[in-house]
Amino acid sequence: xxxxxxxxxxxxxxxxxxxxxxxxxxxxxxxxxxxxxxxxxxxxxxxxxxxxxxxxxxxxxxxxxxxxxxxxxxxxxxxxxxxxxxxxxxxxxxxxxxxxxxxxxxxxxxxxxxxxxxxxxxxxxxxxxxxxxxxxxxxxxxxxxxxxxxxxxxxxxxxxxxxxxxxxxxxxxxxxxxxxxxxxxxxxxxxxxxxxxxxxxxxxxxxxxxxxxxxxxxxxxxxxxxxxxxxxxxxxxxxxxxxxxxxxxxxxxxxxxxxxxxxxxxxxxxxxxxxxxxxxxxxxxxxxxxxxxxxxxxxxxxxxxxxxxxxxxxxxxxxxxxxxxxxxxx
Amino acid sequence: xxxxxxxxxxxxxxxxxxxxxxxxxxxxxxxxxxxxxxxxxxxxxxxxxxxxxxxxxxxxxxxxxxxxxxxxxxxxxxxxxxxxxxxxxxxxxxxxxxxxxxxxxxxxxxxxxxxxxxxxxxxxxxxxxxxxxxxxxxxxxxxxxxxxxxxxxxxxxxxxxxxxxxxxxxxxxxxxxxxxxxxxxxxxxxxxxxxxxxxxxxxxxxxxxxxxxxxxxxxxxxxxxxxxxxxxxxxxxxxxxxxxxxxxxxxxxxxxxxxxxxxxxxxxxxxxxxxxxxxxxxxxxxxxxxxxxxxxxxxxxxxxxxxxxxxxxxxxxxxxxxxxxxxxxxxxxxxxxxxxxxxx
Amino acid sequence: xxxxxxxxxxxxxxxxxxxxxxxxxxxxxxxxxxxxxxxxxxxxxxxxxxxxxxxxxxxxxxxxxxxxxxxxxxxxxxxxxxxxxxxxxxxxxxxxxxxxxxxxxxxxxxxxxxxxxxxxxxxxxxxxxxxxxxxxxxxxxxxxxxxxxxxxxxxxxxxxxxxxxxxxxxxxxxxxxxxxxxxxxxxxxxxxxxxxxxxxxxxxxxxxxxxxxxxxxxxxxxxxxxxxxxxxxxxxxxxxxxxxxxxxxxxxxxxxxxxxxxxxxxxxxxxxxxxxxxxxxxxxxxxxxxxxxxxxx
Numbered sequence: 001x002x003x004x005x006x007x008x009x010x011x012x013x014x015x016x017x018x019x020x021x022x023x024x025x026x027x028x029x030x031x032x033x034x035x036x037x038x039x040x041x042x043x044x045x046x047x048x049x050x051x052x053x054x055x056x057x058x059x060x061x062x063x064x065x066x067x068x069x070x071x072x073x074x075x076x077x078x079x080x081x082x083x084x085x086x087x088x089x090x091x092x093x094x095x096x097x098x099x100x101x102x103x104x105x106x107x108x109x110x111x112x113x114x115x116x117x118x119x120x121x122x123x124x125x126x127x128x129x130x131x132x133x134x135x136x137x138x139x140x141x142x143x144x145x146x147x148x149x150x151x152x153x154x155x156x157x158x159x160x161x162x163x164x165x166x167x168x169x170x171x172x173x174x175x176x177x178x179x180x181x182x183x184x185x186x187x188x189x190x191x192x193x194x195x196x197x198x199x200x201x202x203x204x205x206x207x208x209x210x211x212x213x214x215x216x217x218x219x220x221x222x223x224x225x226x227x228x229x230x231x232x233x234x235x236x237x238x239x240x241x242x243x244x245x246x247x248x249x250x251x252x253x254x255x256x257x258x259x260x261x262x263x264x265x266x267x268x269x270x271x272x273x274x275x276x277x278x279x280x281x282x283x284x285x286x287x288x289x290x291x292x293x294x295x296x297x298x299x300x301x302x303x304x305x306x307x308x309x310x311x312x313x314x315x316x317x318x319x320x321x322x323x324x325x326x327x328x329x330x
Numbered sequence: 331x332x333x334x335x336x337x338x339x340x341x342x343x344x345x346x347x348x349x350x351x352x353x354x355x356x357x358x359x360x361x362x363x364x365x366x367x368x369x370x371x372x373x374x375x376x377x378x379x380x381x382x383x384x385x386x387x388x389x390x391x392x393x394x395x396x397x398x399x400x401x402x403x404x405x406x407x408x409x410x411x412x413x414x415x416x417x418x419x420x421x422x423x424x425x426x427x428x429x430x431x432x433x434x435x436x437x438x439x440x441x442x443x444x445x446x447x448x449x450x451x452x453x454x455x456x457x458x459x460x461x462x463x464x465x466x467x468x469x470x471x472x473x474x475x476x477x478x479x480x481x482x483x484x485x486x487x488x489x490x491x492x493x494x495x496x497x498x499x500x501x502x503x504x505x506x507x508x509x510x511x512x513x514x515x516x517x518x519x520x521x522x523x524x525x526x527x528x529x530x531x532x533x534x535x536x537x538x539x540x541x542x543x544x545x546x547x548x549x550x551x552x553x554x555x556x557x558x559x560x561x562x563x564x565x566x567x568x569x570x571x572x573x574x575x576x577x578x579x580x581x582x583x584x585x586x587x588x589x590x591x592x593x594x595x596x597x598x599x600x601x602x603x604x605x606x607x608x609x610x611x612x613x614x615x616x617x618x619x620x621x622x623x624x625x626x627x628x629x630x631x632x633x634x635x636x637x638x639x640x641x642x643x644x645x646x647x648x649x650x651x652x653x654x655x656x657x658x659x660x661x662x663x664x665x666x667x668x669x670x671x672x673x674x
Numbered sequence: 675x676x677x678x679x680x681x682x683x684x685x686x687x688x689x690x691x692x693x694x695x696x697x698x699x700x701x702x703x704x705x706x707x708x709x710x711x712x713x714x715x716x717x718x719x720x721x722x723x724x725x726x727x728x729x730x731x732x733x734x735x736x737x738x739x740x741x742x743x744x745x746x747x748x749x750x751x752x753x754x755x756x757x758x759x760x761x762x763x764x765x766x767x768x769x770x771x772x773x774x775x776x777x778x779x780x781x782x783x784x785x786x787x788x789x790x791x792x793x794x795x796x797x798x799x800x801x802x803x804x805x806x807x808x809x810x811x812x813x814x815x816x817x818x819x820x821x822x823x824x825x826x827x828x829x830x831x832x833x834x835x836x837x838x839x840x841x842x843x844x845x846x847x848x849x850x851x852x853x854x855x856x857x858x859x860x861x862x863x864x865x866x867x868x869x870x871x872x873x874x875x876x877x878x879x880x881x882x883x884x885x886x887x888x889x890x891x892x893x894x895x896x897x898x899x900x901x902x903x904x905x906x907x908x909x910x911x912x913x914x915x916x917x918x919x920x921x922x923x924x925x926x927x928x929x930x931x932x933x934x935x936x937x938x939x940x941x942x943x944x945x946x947x948x949x950x951x952x953x954x955x956x957x958x959x960x961x962x963x964x965x966x967x968x969x970x971x
Contacts, residue, residue: 056573093573101570105588115574345807360827469959473952475903477910477926478944485937607816611907626911629826637826645815
């Protein structure tokens with residue numbers, strides 16, 4: 001069954017003069033047990049989509065969509081209370097700056113214990129306490145923190161970012177959610193901790209069949225373990241499909257530029273060789289180009305690109321470009 | 331770590347008291363008139379008395395020795411004699427401080443009990459009419475001069491309506507033996523046939539001064555609590571907790587309050603010093619027999635030893651209260667405990 | 675319905691223009707600003723505008739209530755006191771004393787405070803920590819108490835009051851300025867300046883000061899409201915301006931005995947005091963809110 005089914009999601013910002021389209025008709029869907037990646041530069045609207053699903057966007061943002069279904073339930077028709085309930089049971093989210101997302105005046109033990117689903121009402125006060133302690137301990141061990149005594153007894157500002165992120169993951173999986181949305185979870189971490197967090201997420205996906213929606217701007221991290229990729233540029237969906245297909249045959253110039261910009265460490269780099277990058281920068285929200293938003297920067301742009309290209313599908317691989325890169329089969 | 335911080339704070343306390351004593355000592359020279367009589371409180375000394383005093387106060391040695399003698403006398407309780415009454419300054423101080431303290435403590439309690447919840451309420455209804463109403467009322471109260479407020483209340487409630495008396499602590503009909511100096515406690519402790527009536531009377535006398543004194547700290551706390559709550563609710567971890575699925579009530583009680591109230595506690599500590607100063611003005615208007623009124627009267631009468639003594643007492647209290655409030659704040663706040671060794 | 679915009683240009687205004695625009699939208703603050711300006715003009719021109727002399731006594735019109743009362747007289751709009759002096763003229767002149775002198779005191783405090791505070795903020799090492807300790811000590815004594823002490827030494831009188839207020843406001847002021855400068859020095863652009871090799875003076879004048887002067891104005895308004903309250907309080911306690919000087923607090927103290935017979939002589943000076951402090955607070959508060967909102971933009 002489709003866990004998450006989103007079609008033509010548009011998020012607009014109402015300013016005093018016009019409405020700025022931060023996210024323009026993005027569609028994707030997620031099945032159970034799948035790991036899906038949303039890739040794009042900063043400013044492409046990936047975090048907005050995640051926040052719209054969970055429902056924590058400000059009132060200034062206007063969300064419209066043809067479909068936004070979670071396991072068959074239309075999220076947009078629910079009242080805020082029902083939405084909060086549905087979301088808190090089945091969807092969990094981890095963020096970019098873990099230490100700022102934890103309450104600075106509460107000990108870690110209390111914060112994790114708060115997210116535990118209600119302990120069975122039987123038993124004494126002491127027995128319930130014991131059970132709570134055991135479950136918190138189990139959670140902490142599951143995310144790979146060995147010395148639980150020290151960590152559980154400390155405050156967030158006493159721990160490193162990596163440990164904080166693991167604590168956040170522990171809080172997220174406490175209710176065994178069906179979907180874990182990870183909003184750039186490793187940006188603030190060092191590379192060793194990054195690898196640990198990825199391994200953890202991967203094992204959670206494989207062992208518990210938990211779907212993960214991974215939002216990131218680093219391609220290399222998600223190549224190995226995501227099933228599908230959505231590439232976003234400036235709020236528009238540019239290309240989507242199974243990972244291996246996108247990597248071997250990118251159709252959109254932007255995807256190709258992304259792939260080309262990954263430094264090739266295996267074959268060595270020449271001395272002082274410049275890295276590949278598309279010229280220009282991502283446009284600001286106030287000055288969005290009409291039509292295909294990559295237009296001004298695209299090396300293959302022509303007159304037709306003034307009109308937004310339609311999405312074309314080909315064997316599960318969809319792309320939106322007037323002039324896609326299709327290799328001739330000789 | 332904490333012990334280290336406490337020791338540093340006590341060191342600062344000692345340093346401040348030291349500076350205060352030096353300043354008070356130098357006042358004898360800064361005040362017009364003969365320094366010797368300023369120190370001792372005995373005006374127009376004749377020759378032998380002069381000689382005796384000079385010996386006792388080490389007047390013929392340098393300033394440092396005089397200062398040492400001064401400190402020694404202070405610690406022994408010899409604060410000189412008041413020009414106006416001829417009695418010991420120290421005895422006056424001990425006599426009058428409880429009245430001021432009583433008034434200030436009641437006003438502080440009222441300001442916390444009223445101010446903090448109202449501030450939280452205002453922040454919960456941010457940008458809606460309860461918030462606007464509370465904020466404007468707080469601004470009006472904050473800008474009102476305290477003596478004018480006192481006069482207005484006296485005009486309306488004492489003179490026109492006659493509900494509350496306008497001076498004194500308790501009606502002259504009742505003779506309450508002074509044991510602790512705190513009038514309500516004294517009434518409770520005294521073995522008195524008219525206990526209930528006396529209590530009612532004392533409360534009547536207490537009402538207007540306490541309301542006047544509590545006005546400023548209450549408005550400060552309302553504004554400060556409201557701002558603190560708004561700032562905390564805007565932070566990332568609150569939004570995360572909301573996404574986790576906590577209800578608004580749970581959010582406020584378990585997370586927001588604790589974070590928001592910490593700076594408020596610090597602010598309460600700071601209010602104490604303003605409170606004592608405002609109490610001085612209130613005492614003058616309501617003829618409340620406290621140390622503030624005595625100090626101001628001494629200034630009119632140029633009673634220099636009394637001024638020195640009163641000043642020392644009031645400043646000492648303020649310093650001690652400030653340091654204690656800071657210590658409490660540090661003990662409660664986990665963040666500042668870590669930074670304790672960084673700055674003093 | 676969005677407004678129809680013929681030109682699709684963005685408005686890119688300077689921070690000061692944006693500040694003024696936001697300030698204008700805050701209606702109470704704008705009203706406060708008008709009242710504040712009115713008081714300043716009054717303080718400057720009162721001696722010329724007042725209908726009667728300050729000490730001019732009218733023995734035929736003693737204790738007249740204000741003109742809207744049936745027993746009042748239109749000649750004396752706000753009534754007269756027990757010596758037949760016109761209340762309106764006295765209050766207008768009082769603006770010069772209470773408001774005008776407070777502004778002068780606050781300005782002098784600002785100048786000295788900025789100099790000393792900046793010096794304290796940029797100094798490091800033993801000198802700095804000694805200065806900071808000294809400031810902390812003086813900080814724990816409230817300004818009114820300090821003023822009373824200084825009056826006790828110098829003796830009562832209006833000029834002494836001004837000196838006392840200046841000296842009493844300085845510790846708080848220096849403390850705030852110092853914190854401001856230290857916070858600003860910790861920011862990255864100052865480090866960038868230093869790495870570029872800028873001299874201390876250059877960093878201060880070109881880098882820190884333009885970013886900080888708006889906050890100094892906010893601190894100035896807070897000092898001003900404290901100064902007005904303190905001058906009036908000292909006048910009321912008969913420690914400051916002595917009668918027949920028409921400082922508002924002194925007028926209040928003078929007319930205390932008339933509180934039953936002529937309550938307007940006591941209520942009116944208080945109303946003016948209240949309005950002066952309220953307008954200053956509104957302006958300061960509005961400015962602070964606007965600065966916060968602009969930072970968040």
